Amino acid sequence: MIDRILRDREQRYYEILSLITEYNMPVICGKINYPGNDKNTIEAKKAFQILKQILIEKFSNNIVYSKTLSGDDGSSILIVADMESLESKKIAITLELTHPLGRIFDIDVYFGDGESIGRENLGMEPRKCVLCGENARVCMRAGRHSLQEVVDKVNKMIRGCM
């Protein structure tokens, strides 16, 4: 299962690279940061639909091409946007910080040779844990919460938006 998720991610990355080459514009990739190995639960799909709609709305004036992918890593939307990559990353981060589901929105902007803009490049603080609000990466490494706890919390957040 994990192999299939990784393969799916890799495939998506190649897709992103070919879009950058084809259009010579930044590619925004929106997906759900969903815990566990099943990335295609009803809740994950619902959250993705919400994210997809918002992204299409936010970038409506700049979308040159968009495509929805689905696979073992869950659904994702790729948007080729005719705008500065930094500008699009700012929009992405604002969404991640302000939307009720922002902590599980994963919106990356790729450009150039396929590098992506990190939050730290914009002087932003790292992503927060859905349970305790600490740095999500630190929480995960320390194993501070069980997978079930995180899944339950994320599903509850999503159901709150259904």
Ligand SMILES: [Zn+2]
């Ligand atoms: Zn935590």
